[in-house]
Amino acid sequence: MRRLPTWLMLAAAASYAFLYLPLIIVVVYSFNDSRLNAEWVGFTLDWYRALLADEEMLIAARNSLLIALVSSCVATLLGTLAGLGMHRWRPAWLPLLVITPVAMPEILLGVSLLVFFIQLMHLTLGFLSVVLAHITFSIGFVAIVVRARLAGMDESIFEAALDLGATPWQSFRLVTFPLILPAVVAGFLMAFTLSLDDFVITFFTAGVGVSTLPLQIYSMIKIAVTPEVNAVSTLLMLLTLLLVILASRLDKGFMKGSA
Amino acid sequence: MPLLEIRRVTRRFGAFEAVKEVSFGVEAGEFFTLLGPSGCGKTTLLRMIAGFDLPDAGQILLDGKDLAHTPAERRPVHTVFQNFALFPHLTVAKNVAFPLRMAGLADAEIRRRTAEALDMVHLGELAEHYPNEISGGQKQRVALARGLVNRPRLLLLDEPLGALDLKLREEMQMELIKLQREVGITFVFVTHAQNEALALSHRIAVMNAGRVVQLDAPSRIYGFPASRFVADFIGNCNLLEAEVRAVEAGRLRLHVAGLGEIVAPAAADIQSGERGLLALRPEQVRIAAEADPGWANRFPGEVRDFLYVGDVTTYQVLLDNGYTLQALMPNAAPGRARFHETGDRVMVGWPAEAGHYVRD
Amino acid sequence: MSATDRDHRATGRSTDQATRWAVLSPPTLFLLAFFLAPALIMVLASFQYPGEFGGLAPLTDQGDGKEYGLTLENLAFFFSDWLFAEIFARSFSVAAASTLICLILAYPVAWLIAQSPKRHRDLLVLLVILPFASNFLIRVYAWMIILGPQAALARTINGLLATLGLEPVSLLFSPIAVLVGMVYVHLPFMILPLYTNLEKHDPVLLDAAQDLGANAWQRFWRVTWPLSLPGVFSGAALVFIPVLGMFAIPDLLGGTRDMLIGNLIKDQFLGVRDWPFGAALSIMLTLAVLSLAGLAAWLSKPRRRAT
Numbered sequence: 001m002r003r004l005p006t007w008l009m010l011a012a013a014a015s016y017a018f019l020y021l022p023l024i025i026v027v028v029y030s031f032n033d034s035r036l037n038a039e040w041v042g043f044t045l046d047w048y049r050a051l052l053a054d055e056e057m058l059i060a061a062r063n064s065l066l067i068a069l070v071s072s073c074v075a076t077l078l079g080t081l082a083g084l085g086m087h088r089w090r091p092a093w094l095p096l097l098v099i100t101p102v103a104m105p106e107i108l109l110g111v112s113l114l115v116f117f118i119q120l121m122h123l124t125l126g127f128l129s130v131v132l133a134h135i136t137f138s139i140g141f142v143a144i145v146v147r148a149r150l151a152g153m154d155e156s157i158f159e160a161a162l163d164l165g166a167t168p169w170q171s172f173r174l175v176t177f178p179l180i181l182p183a184v185v186a187g188f189l190m191a192f193t194l195s196l197d198d199f200v201i202t203f204f205t206a207g208v209g210v211s212t213l214p215l216q217i218y219s220m221i222k223i224a225v226t227p228e229v230n231a232v233s234t235l236l237m238l239l240t241l242l243l244v245i246l247a248s249r250l251d252k253g254f255m256k257g258s259a
Numbered sequence: 260m261p262l263l264e265i266r267r268v269t270r271r272f273g274a275f276e277a278v279k280e281v282s283f284g285v286e287a288g289e290f291f292t293l294l295g296p297s298g299c300g301k302t303t304l305l306r307m308i309a310g311f312d313l314p315d316a317g318q319i320l321l322d323g324k325d326l327a328h329t330p331a332e333r334r335p336v337h338t339v340f341q342n343f344a345l346f347p348h349l350t351v352a353k354n355v356a357f358p359l360r361m362a363g364l365a366d367a368e369i370r371r372r373t374a375e376a377l378d379m380v381h382l383g384e385l386a387e388h389y390p391n392e393i394s395g396g397q398k399q400r401v402a403l404a405r406g407l408v409n410r411p412r413l414l415l416l417d418e419p420l421g422a423l424d425l426k427l428r429e430e431m432q433m434e435l436i437k438l439q440r441e442v443g444i445t446f447v448f449v450t451h452a453q454n455e456a457l458a459l460s461h462r463i464a465v466m467n468a469g470r471v472v473q474l475d476a477p478s479r480i481y482g483f484p485a486s487r488f489v490a491d492f493i494g495n496c497n498l499l500e501a502e503v504r505a506v507e508a509g510r511l512r513l514h515v516a517g518l519g520e521i522v523a524p525a526a527a528d529i530q531s532g533e534r535g536l537l538a539l540r541p542e543q544v545r546i547a548a549e550a551d552p553g554w555a556n557r558f559p560g561e562v563r564d565f566l567y568v569g570d571v572t573t574y575q576v577l578l579d580n581g582y583t584l585q586a587l588m589p590n591a592a593p594g595r596a597r598f599h600e601t602g603d604r605v606m607v608g609w610p611a612e613a614g615h616y617v618r619d
Numbered sequence: 620m621s622a623t624d625r626d627h628r629a630t631g632r633s634t635d636q637a638t639r640w641a642v643l644s645p646p647t648l649f650l651l652a653f654f655l656a657p658a659l660i661m662v663l664a665s666f667q668y669p670g671e672f673g674g675l676a677p678l679t680d681q682g683d684g685k686e687y688g689l690t691l692e693n694l695a696f697f698f699s700d701w702l703f704a705e706i707f708a709r710s711f712s713v714a715a716a717s718t719l720i721c722l723i724l725a726y727p728v729a730w731l732i733a734q735s736p737k738r739h740r741d742l743l744v745l746l747v748i749l750p751f752a753s754n755f756l757i758r759v760y761a762w763m764i765i766l767g768p769q770a771a772l773a774r775t776i777n778g779l780l781a782t783l784g785l786e787p788v789s790l791l792f793s794p795i796a797v798l799v800g801m802v803y804v805h806l807p808f809m810i811l812p813l814y815t816n817l818e819k820h821d822p823v824l825l826d827a828a829q830d831l832g833a834n835a836w837q838r839f840w841r842v843t844w845p846l847s848l849p850g851v852f853s854g855a856a857l858v859f860i861p862v863l864g865m866f867a868i869p870d871l872l873g874g875t876r877d878m879l880i881g882n883l884i885k886d887q888f889l890g891v892r893d894w895p896f897g898a899a900l901s902i903m904l905t906l907a908v909l910s911l912a913g914l915a916a917w918l919s920k921p922r923r924r925a926t
Binding site (some may be wrong): 018097132214218221236242 | 901
């Protein structure tokens with residue numbers, strides 16, 4: 001094993017610090033007994049109390065969870081089918097259709113859905129439009145994770161199932177599905193997290209009909225910065241942290257799929 | 260003064276001693292081989308010579324100068340790696356030019372010498388190809404050209420033929436010998452294949468468990484193994500436990516339990532009464548229906564099994580005392596492949612000058 | 620093959636067709652409806668007139684004397700004002716600068732992870748992913764705190780400037796703040812593909828280079844770097860493309876003069892409500908992104924023989 005030069009270790013340590021320091025500051029100031037995020041005054045839980053009393057924030061949180069749940073369930077179903085289909089039949093057009101919404105700058109999907117919903121579907125923007133938009137970008141992530149899982153498996157086990165007398169449906173139910181289940185669950189958690197976190201696409205497709213946590217946070221930090229934002233950020237970080245750890249435990253391909 | 264001198268070199272990994280107090284010298288122009296089973300320390304030793312690893316004790320000297328403080332890139336020593344380690348992003352020509360470029364030569368000089376080196380290994384035509392576009396044998400030649408192009412004092416070859424198939428390996432063996440003779444550069448070759456070592460080398464150092472157990476010319480290693488390990492590792496060998504009964508002029512009288520007396524050629528410093536092994540090569544053992552009068556040693560037995568491999572057949576003969584001897588017979592007579600069948604009663608024997616007594 | 624085998628295969632083929640449709644059509648139809656159709660509508664919209672109260676003007680004559688049908692005016696408008704070209708140019712330079720800084724920060728990290736013992740690698744990768752799993756607005760907000768005028772950083776710098784007799788500066792709402800935010804948010808996208816590439820390098824190649832006389836710098840520059848280019852290009856694409864379309868970071872961290880393509884597009888749809896022009900801008904951004912993605916894919920393809 002080659003020894004790494006000291007300067008390289010220091011540079012890498014600096015990059016890690018750059019990744020973490022800002023988030024630590026957000027968390028620390030959420031317990032700070034001062035309206036200004038400028039210096040440490042003393043410990044308090046006031047900002048968490050304020051958060052729990054904030055009606056709009058609670059409604060936004062409920063909306064976020066509901067949207068994330070519905071959209072990730074549908075996206076998991078469609079994404080799993082897409083992942084299975086891409087692996088089994090390798091259609092040339094499907095990967096393009098599945099990956100492009102993920103690869104393009106989010107704003108493009110956001111504004112095109114805005115025009116589509118209003119101009120063509122004459123839909124009032126709100127819960128439904130946000131859910132449909134979230135499904136659109138989540139399918140790709142689920143499909144990638146499921147396909148990665150299938151690609152990592154030995155083809156001959158499926159042939160063995162058929163060889164041993166299973167019908168294609170039995171072979172799917174008894175062999176394929178149990179094997180891809182961890183990837184499906186990881187894909188679901190990923191879709192859930194992405195939906196919960198999404199700001200840009202929600203920003204264009206929510207209209208005035210519905211507010212989510214990221215939209216609420218955006219308007220708070222755009223107008224006035226109060227440590228209540230730190231408190232909600234800390235809680236949200238905790239939640240996504242749990243989801244990410246859960247997903248990565250379930251499926252090793254999760255990390256690669258997200259990259 | 261030898262070109263390369265290894266002086267009491269030791270290398271430990273934790274509690275494990277990979278190389279133990281190894282000493283030897285390699286002369287300029289020599290084709291020198293480190294031979295041994297995997298894990299014997301030969302590759303560790305090679306890496307220390309190349310400069311990828313440092314000894315825990317002892318010295319490695321090149322032209323009389325200690326290399327301890329010379330990093331790998333400044334040693335006039337190049338390596339041909341096991342899987343060739345060609346740079347996948349560089350063409351054949353650029354791979355070969357790499358060491359010249361590192362040495363900071365002028366472009367014209369680099370071009371001239373690269374072309375020369377490629378001609379030497381007959382690869383001029385493939386200069387602009389990438390490594391993934393050429394065959395295993397061609398990769399091998401590129402690796403050789405790259406290692407030789409700026410004339411190192413020493414070329415180290417780490418099992419370079421291991422990745423090739425049998426036929427190609429034999430071809431490359433011939434070519435290696437020719438190439439080494441032409442360029443006159445000292446080769447230190449590492450292998451676990453004894454036939455390769457015997458075919459290629461001027462001298463062989465047989466290594467086992469971190470030590471050099473015998474250092475000699477190939478024919479001496481094969482004919483006069485110094486230990487049970489060497490006798491067993493190099494080629495096939497019948498090993499008979501024996502006690503020295505008498506030392507006569509040019510002869511040893513040995514006693515083998517259950518067989519009786521055996522006459523063997525003498526070796527230096529053998530004392531009557533000591534115990535050892537008689538190493539007997541299968542091709543020295545003869546079998547026939549009737550004993551030949553030239554056989555100083557002869558025993559009756561039964562053919563138990565034989566292995567026909569085309570040019571020769573190896574017979575397993577069970578002696579009446581329970582020993583099994585291997586005998587090798589060339590299938591020289593046209594159309595005849597079997598001289599004896601399983602179950603045949605035969606006489607087994609060998610002349611007094613066959614066999615080699617090994618102190619155990 | 621026996622006759623029954625052949626029969627089995629024949630029926631198998633038609634079942635297979637049915638399964639294929641059952642599996643592929645739901646995701647395909649959904650994405651055709653909610654990805655491809657909106658994209659096509661955007662193309663059409665970019666050639667339409669704006670509606671009177673936002674939205675799009677009709678394609679056919681409504682007999683009310685108002686504009687209808689298709690036009691090239693949106694494109695003409697884009698080229699009529701240098702401001703738009705300037706915003707595009709600024710967006711590209713911000714994207715290029717962010718990509719470069721991300722590359723410089725990411726390379727040591729990716730290298731460190733790739734060179735670490737196998738048992739530590741998963742943890743080190745997870746440590747890169749974790750901060751990027753927290754909401755993107757929170758990560759931007761963190762920099763609003765750090766760069767804010769009351770924070771220690773700004774006070775220290777302005778204190779120094781004051782002793783030198785210089786005017787105080789604002790760290791927040793500046794191009795620097797935008798750049799810091801862009802780099803911070805996108806850094807993991809550069810680290811991960813780089814690591815995936817570097818992890819696959821055969822360490823023997825570095826031994827070989829050293830053996831042939833290459834020093835540490837030459838080993839990096841002649842072996843590691845060229846071999847890592849596919850990772851560099853895919854990382855660059857993953858940073859450059861989202862930065863190009865970003866509006867929230869300039870919105871929150873930038874000043875009024877730091878407007879990028881994303882902000883311009885957002886304004887057309889939610890501010891001045893000129894949808895056709897917004898659509899035209901989106902199409903141009905799409906074309907820019909597609910050509911960049913094509914370039915990255917072409918650059919990261921394995922090298923072929925020169926002849």
